[in-house]
Each structure stands twice: as structure tokens, then as C-alpha cells.
Amino acid sequence: EAGGITQHIGAYQVEQDGQKITFIDTPGHAAFTAMRARGAEVTDIAILVVAADDSVMPQTIESINHAKAAGVPIIVAINKIDKPDADPQKVRTALLQHEVFVETMGGDTLEVEVSAKTGKNLDKLLEAILLQAEILDLKANADRTAEGVVIEAQLDRGRGSVATVLVQKGTLKPGQIVVAGDQWGRVRALVNDRGEHVKEAGPSMPVEILGLSGTPAAGDRFAVVENEGKAREVSEYRQRLARDKAAARQSGSRGSLEQMMSQLQDTGLKEFPLLIKGDVQGSVEAIAAALEKLGTDEVRARIVHAAAGGITESDISLAEASNAAIIGFNVRANAQARRLSEQEGIEIRYYNIIYDLVDDVKSAMSGLLSPERRETFLGNAEILEVFNISKVGKVAGCRVTEGRMERGAGVRLVRDNVVIHEGKLKTLKRFKDEVSEVPVGQECGMAFENYEDIRAGDVIEAFRVEHVTRTL
Template identity: 85%
Template sequence: MTDTKSGDDKTLSVNAKKTLTLKRPGSDQGTVRQNFSHGRTKAVVVETKKRKFTRPDERSEAPAAPAAPKPQAAKPARPAPAARPATPQRPRPQQPQRSGVVLNELSRDEMEARRRALQDSKVREAEERKRAEEDAKRRAVEEEQRRKEREESARRQAEEEARLKAEAEARAKAEEEARKRAPEPEPQQAQPTPPPADDDDDRKGRSAGHAPKRGAPVKPEVPTRPAPKPKGADQRRRGKLTLNSALSDDDSRGRSLSSMRRRQEKFRRAQSQEPREKIAREVVLPETITIQELAQRMAERAVDVVKYFMKQGQMMKPGDVIDADTAELVAVEFGHTVKRVSESDVEEGLFDIQDNPDDLKPRPPVVTIMGHVDHGKTSLLDSIRKANVVSGEAGGITQHIGAYQVEQDGQTITFIDTPGHAAFTAMRARGAQATDIAILVVAADDSVMPQTIESINHAKAAGVPIIVAINKIDKPEANAQKVRTELLQHEVFVESMGGEVQDVEVSAIKGTNLDALLEAIILQAEILELKANPDRTAEGVVVEAKLDKGRGSVATVLVQAGTLKTGDIIVAGNEWGRVRALVNERGQQLKEAGPSTPVEILGLQGTPQAGDRFAVVENEAQAREISEYRQRVAREKAVARQAGQRGSLEQMMSQLQTSGLKEFPLIIKGDVQGSIEAIVAALDKLGTDEVRARVVHSGAGAITESDISLAETSEAAIIGFNVRANKQARDAAEQSGIEIRYYNIIYDLIDDIKAAMSGLLSPERRETFLGNAEILEVFNITKVGKVAGCRVTEGKVERGAGVRLIRDNVVIHEGKLKTLKRFKDEVSEVSGGQECGMAFENYEDIRAGDVIEAFRVEHVQRTL
């Protein structure tokens, strides 16, 4: 019996024969095809239950007679929707029977939903069927393409095999003809050979992927391969490897005769264990060398050298560096001779070249003006030169070395003006070393001062004669005789006092006796007989060096021997360069500069240090080699110095904990190297055990952006001496909050740094005694504690002052007063002879008879 519903109609069909099945009554079965990934599908059987809906008026009545069925095909089993394949479509649960109209509407909605689901499933099945047909067509096309590719590959392989076979046959015929034409080989050279395998079989075996069968029966149509020819002298190396020779099995590229001999010799040596004959070499050893380099110079294996060290109890690696003494021991142990060389040999023949006495010619004297600050050295030189140098110096004091030339009676004199300030000690020492005569300027109204004594010591250390110029004799308080007398204390004996030192009374302002001073200089130069060879390579000393923004590194040098020319390649200290220009003190360019001539040099690669010696070398390679050697030595010294100052981490931490040393980091930029050197030396003298200035970086030239970055990293202050910061540096300093201090007088710079370093000093604790009070009686007061009734016996007692409790002349407590009362009122102080009440903060162990000492503590700022 089948129940079919369509809209509001209902038809019952009764079959004559009813088959017995296990299917539940009132249910439909259908199949749903599920789609999975990679084109897989699966058919699932779905059972749908049906619920019969009746109208209320049909319940009490008997079932109506079956009506004739409509001409409508029975509906097939409906599959469930694809979205929910496992869940059958179920109608809503039956609501309470309110009216027949509601039930009919529910039934129509349900039937409409089922009809839509059936249509959707049919559409999906059609799409899936279409997609499956397209996949099948595509697979068929791909399979056809693969089949064609296989056929094409097989065809090409067959053609290749046929070509190879034809080539093999042609080669065999050619060899057969050549063998027939060649003479018969001698019997002793003939060697029996095994029958070779067939080429075609070999190739077929190789093409099939397995090795060819050796010993297979030879086909009659393929000629046998000829026996390999003996390796004679003409076939040792028969040309390069070609395709034909590679395809043929004729081994024509065998090992060479030399290779076979070497192999046999190596095998024989290994069998007999006989050592190779050693070749004694001369090994050149520098100051330091690596083990690998030493082994290469000895023509030994580095492993053998390492083994030697292991036998001596040292674990070394080929890259380890050893000194020249150790390398010499190793080389001698291995049977070699040693030649020691030093890296400083690159400087041999650079300075102090011996001249032929016949080539020497007179040269101008080099005169250095020395003395105490503000004694008139530069003013005296101005009067001699008839120029005004003092006005160009900040504060009226000389802070640079100036070099000038003056002519007197047809003779040239070179003057070097040195600063007199205490900070420029190194400049005065350099000036004394580079000079022939020293003029000691002493003010007649000021007499001998500390820097005067220091100048005397420099001149004596350099071994140069001294001429005393007693300046400022035009002043009313001038006393030249006092100057001569005080000079006796420092072993300077002037001629008027029975000595050999010339003295001249001069006045730089009035120009008095300047000619007499110049005549004294010329007389002293004649006594010294100053000579030099102008026809050799130049050498001399760097008087001053600076970094000019427009001209680069500029060095003021004094030529001591030879002639310096434009285009010469020179080495000055750690720097080298080609001389681009020579400029004298008047700004004129020179072609060359002879002995005793001060000039400015342009063209150096970097800024040398003041006091460095310079010399002319042959070529750039030598100059670069000497410069690199000196820079390396300078770096090693700096590293060693820092390591000595720094020590280990434990030592540094313990030193900080014990000493409490505070550092004031500074970055110093100046206009010339001499000023920087003087500033650094002066700052070193300011240091104490508690605080010191640490120069992070110093250099000549303007303040740059890299200086700002360094200051920010090291938290240092920047000091500019006669230099300024560029715009980028100023912007970076403003952004980073770095202070840049500018100075042009060294007095102000030293005073400011001294004041700043004084701020790092911990203040001094100073204690002031106020008075004593004796405890007469101790009272116990509620909510207050113990209060001492006292009488002030000495001085006074102030509220808030520090107090000490003394019992039997022993201090048992130190603290502050909590309260100070006279009668019942709080008072600020109690004078001597009066009674008062006192209580301590956080202390109550007081007894009658104890003494209270009052004192005041003050913290006083210290200065260097």
C-alpha cells in the first residue's frame, strides 16, 4: 500500500498482492550521493518517515471509500537535501487541534518545502553528472598526450641506438683497415687480451639499465675489437678527451710517466719508512709570526710544528702568534738557519743621514723666544718683525707656536715664538729641541718667574746656548740688576756678572736695543758655525699641525736639512702625503724650502702630532708602509696603556668601591694639536684621588656630528677651543641635550673645568660644638616616655641639634632631640646655667648623671 500526498488531495491505492518486506510501514527509502575531496563520492541510503495528517472531522467518521486514482505517476523515493544528508525531512510536531484550516496550511507548507528540496536535489545531481563527464574527458585527453610522448621517446631512443650502432660499425671498419695497413707488431710487444664484449649488446644493456654481459657470444656481423696498443713514448698523452675517444673503450688517457714515478716513490718511502731528505733553508723571522706562516717559510707541515709544541707541553694552533725568540728555537730545531728582521727596519735610512762635510753650507740660525707669560715675548718679536701678532691672539697671550723669518744685515734669522703659560710646557720643550739659540725674555719689573725657570731647564736639557733679553726697561719700576742677580740662583751667569751668557736690555714697546739683540744672535750663530746640506732629501720637525676646513690637514714644519720641494712624498709621524703647496708666514707660495726655513705644508693624508719628525721618501709604497707600521705601533701602545689602566674587572670594581673615584668625561676639539696637548696636560694635573677628568676623545678640527654621537654615548661634555660646531652638529647637540662650551683663552677653560670637577667632590662634613647639659633627674611621663631634667653647664642647647649621650666619658648614643622644654613651654634654645627638659628620638635609656653634648653639623662644598 502506497500513500501519496499532493497539495490537499489524498489518494489511496490498494494492491492486490502485498509483498512481505522488512521496511517499516509509513517510511520511504532513498539514496543520497555525498561528495568528498579529490573527486570522491559515496552513496548513502536515507530513510524518510512520513506522518499522516487528518482533519478533525475525519476522526469520528468511518474511512471513506477509496476513490479512483488520478492519472499521476507515483513519486519516487525522495532523497534528503544534500546540506543535511543524514537527517531526514521531518514535519513539525502536531499542534493542538484548534481548527482544520491551520492543519491544512501546515500540510501545504510542508509539501511545498519537500517539493523544493526534490527539485534542488535533481539540479545538483545534473551538475554532478556534468562535472563527472568533464573530468572523464579531461583524463582521456591527458592519457592520450602521455601515450604520444611515450611513443615519441621510444622512437628517439631507437634512432639514437641505430646511429650509435652505425658509428660503431664505421669505427670498427676504420680500425680494421688501419690495422691491415700498419706493420706487424713484434712478438715481445704482443699481449693476449680477453675477447671483448659486443658493443651493441653493451649499449643495449646500458640502455636497459643493467650492466652489459661480458663473455657473451660475439655476433658474426660485428668485427672484433682490436687489442689495445702498448703505451709507448708517443702515446703517453694522446690529445684531449673527445666524444669518440670517450665512447671507445680504448684507454688512451692513462697516467703520465711522472705520476707513476711519484706514486712508486711514495709507496717505496712508505714501505721503507725512510725520511725525506731535509733542505736547510734561511728563514726570515719578523718580531711576531704565526705558526702557519713559520711552517710555510720552513717548508714544513704545520702539523709537525704543532706536534713539536705539544712535546714541549704547549697546546698551540696553527693560527697562534709566537714571538721571534720562540720561532727561532723552532726553526733551529727543524734544522734551518734564521735571519732576524724587525718591522722597524722600514724606517732605516729615513733620518740622520750622514752628509759629506764638503757638501755642507751655512744655514740661518733657528732662534726660540721663551719665558714667563706676559713678559713680552710676542711683543718683542712684533717689534723685530714690525708686525702685530699680539692682536691676533685671544686675551693677549700666545697659545700657538709661531715661526717667522727676519733679515738683519743681509742675514736671515728664523724665530720660533712659544707660549709662556704653564699649560704649554710641551710646546716650550719642543721649541727648545728644534732650535739653535734660545732667547730668554725676562721682564725687568717682574724678574724671574716659574715659567722663566722652566724655560731655563728646557734650554739646558736641549743643550742650546741662551741669550737673556731683559724686557720692559722703559718702566719706572724696572730693575735689570735684580734680574741678573736672580738668574745666578739658576746657574745663568751673564757677562756683566762674569759669566758667558749674553744679556741685552731691550724695550719691545719703544724698540730700544733691538739691533743689539739681533747682533748678539748673529754673533752667537757665527760661534756655533751652523751648516747643513741643501742638496739632499729634506727632513725636519713638525712645529704645529691643524685641520683647516678649506685646505685640509695643514702642518707647520721647520726644515732642518735638505730642501723640501713641491711634489715630494713625505712621512710625518703616523701620516704621509704628497706636498701640494708650500706657504711661508706671509701667505706666499714657495717652490722649495731650504734648511732652517719654516713653511706650511698642504697635502697630508691626516693631521700629524706637533713635535713629530718628517722626512722625504722615494715613493708612495714606502711612505704607506712606514705610515701603517707607525699607526700599528701607536695602536698597540694605546691598547697596552688602556689595559694597564683598566686591569681586570675585579680590580676595577674593587678600586671603585674602595677609592670612590669619580670621572668627568670630556671631548676636546681644538684648532691645533699643540693647544689640545696643552689642555689635556693641564686637565691631568687637576685630578685628585676622588675626581679626575677623563678625555674620551681629542682632535684638531671643527666639532662634527660624530663628536655629538660620541658625547651622547659616553655622557661627556664637549669643549671647543678656537673652533665651532657645524650646523648638523649644533642640531644634533640640541636634540640630544649635549652642551658645547666654547673657549678661546686657556685660563677660562681650565677654571671652568676645575669648577665643574669641584662639583663632583663630596661635601665636607663640618661639626660645630654647641654646649653640654647634665641630667639631674629622669621623669616617666605618660604618652611621652622618659624625659630628662637637665641643667645646661656649658654653651647652649638648640632644638633640632645633634646630641650625644655620654656616660662615664663614653658615647653610648648619638641622635637628635625630640623635645626641648623650659617649664611647660617648647623653646628653641636654652642658654647655659638654665634648667630644661629634654627627650631623645627613639631612645630612652637615660640615667641621672649622664652628660648630653649638643652639636651642629654643616656640609661645606669643597673645591680642587
């Protein structure tokens, strides 16, 4: 993913000797504590991946604690053993301090030395998982109503609210009515990790559910209920609870106007209001948590609103009312929102790496920010049709809708206001000739370097990056 690090939680299924194993992949970076805790609570076995060249990290220790708190057995995978400076023994001894005793050191925790790059011993890792599962005698009843947990949820403009869920008991089928957290809906379709529609999802199967009324929070439980009335009643009750909680939090922090004024004079605490929109629920939660931690005695971030989905006009007007800056993580503002933000002079900052985002907010709070990489928006082009050309691959036939397209500029593929891919153009053509730029209103052909998943209706955004030195 962006920046060469995992920033989303994902669920996949693999098959080994006719048996299926579901993996839930959680990011290992400091900001994603909540995602890791959720992963540990959902799984039956935790696999701790430790790099052989840099041994045990603070997040490794935290993951061990998550697994122990959830009462989940651990299998240690010592990765990157193909590197020249790998030292698996150092990892084993480092784990002893945290009460993880591996088999070669006389303990009962399975450990496997693997290399993800060369694929060495990955089959052994899968065998170790199946062995552990056999010892634990993991079973679930498939002949009952389905229950499970929401791993991730997002708003997809083409498909509405999409929740990735892991079925833990029973079998989920399309047409059933589910309640997930404070949302409900009739399951329109079930999609597996390969994007195929499936007729049913049994225990331990990760699927995307389409048809919910809104996006549930990641980590919510979901269950099948018998009728719509019941579903509505449960979700309304939970929404009411959530509203009351939010109101209590607000009033607790607000108080009367005099109190607020005197508080400000006493403490001199400055607030830095922010509005956050991200591509999926889990990322938004991780960003909000990371920013809340940033505060000092003098200044802290106040998150006015945080949600999954593209940036809309209502976000801009909310930001204007509360003087907030808008942060987009892997999402874009739609055309109306962009126009409104220019009118109102509200800044929208886009990020695709969580660290850059946290660092920038940190420096903005210390009042030091002059952007290191300044991005100039060049133009947008809409894909009208996609052609498959032998030896070249997929070429997009586009019309430039605003600004201009330039060769050598950076490009992003935006689908439903969410950034799908960022990279460089391989070709930019007018008719049969390679050109250096295409102005607004004209049509052109474009192909991305090493990327094929383009569809008609997508938007290609061109931008130029300038690096500006920071000044104090």
C-alpha cells in the same frame, strides 16, 4: 691673542744685514710645557725673554732647564725696560741662582736690554743672535733630501691637513713625498710665514705643508722618501704602533668588569669625562696635559678624545656614548653637530683663553659651577660678498641665516668652524640706514671694528654676554 697672552706656537723669519733668522715663538704660560720643550729641542739658540718689572718666573726656570737639557746656548733678552718700575739688575742677579751667568756679571751668556713696545735695542738683539750663530758655526747641508720637525699641525676645512714644519737639513720642494710621524702625503704646496707660496724651503725655513693624509702630532719628525709605497709602509707601521700603545694604555686602566667595580668601591674615585677639540694640535695637547694634572684623590678628568678641528657629529655621538662634556678651544660646532647636541642635550662649552677653560673644569669637578659669564647665542649671518668702501674699509654684505643680528652685541668671525676674530660691529645697516637689529632671512651690511680680513663664505656669529654671580 685672546686674553692678551700667547697661546699658540708660531714660526717666523726676519732678515738682518742680508742674513735670515728664524724665530720660533712659544707661549710662556704654565700650561704650555710641552710646547716649550719642543721649541728648545728644535732651535739652535734659545732666547729667554724676562720682564724687567717682574723678574724670574717659574716658567723662566723651566725654560732654562729645557734649554740646558737640549744643550742649546741661551741669550737673555730683558724686556719692558721702558717701564718706570723696571729693574734689569734684579733680573741679572736672579738668573745667577739658576746658573745663567750674564756677561755684565762676568759670565759668558749674552744679554740685551730691550723694549718691544718702543723697539729699543731690538737691532742689538738680532746682532747678538748672529754673533752667537757665528761662534757656534751653525751649518746645514742644503743639497740632500729634506728632514725636519713638525712644529704645529691643524685641520683647515678649505685646505685639508696643514702642518707647519721647520726644515733642518736639505731642501723641501713641492711634489716630493714626505712622511711626518704616522701620516704621509705628496707636498701639494709650500706656504711661508707671510702666506706666499714658495718653490722650495731650505734649512731653517719654517713653511706650511699642504697635502698630508692627516694631521701629524706636533713634535713629530718628518722626512722625504723616494716613493709612495715606502711612505705608506712607514706610516702604516707607525699607526699600528700608536694603536697598540693606545690599546695597552686602555686595557691597563680598564681590567675586567669586577675589577673596575671593586676599584670604584675601594677608592670611590669619580671620573669626569671630557672631549676636547681645539684649533691646532699643540693647544689640544697643552689643554689635555693641564686637565690631567687637575685630579685629586676623589675626582679626576678623563679625556675621552682630543683632536684638532671643528666639532662634528661624530664628536657629539662619542660624547653621548661616554657621557662626556665637550670643550671647544677656538673652534665651533658645525650646524649638524649643533642640532644633534641640542637633541641629545649635550653641552658644548666654548673657550678662547686656556686659563678660563682650566678654571671652569676645575670648578665643575668640585661641583661648584654656575657660569660667571653666560653667553646667549643670538644668530648667524653668512657673508655673501665683501665690498671695499673708501674711508670705511671692508664691508660685508650678509644674509642672516638663523636667529638675528643685533647692534652692540659681541660678534665672532667663523671660517671653516674655526674662530678667526672676536670683536664688536662698527656698523649694521639695512640699505642705507643704521638699524638696531636684523631678523632672519634679511640681508644687511656689517663692518667690524679694527678688522679687515673678511671673505665671502665666512659666517658671522652674534652673541650676548651676561655676567651671572656664582652661588654655592
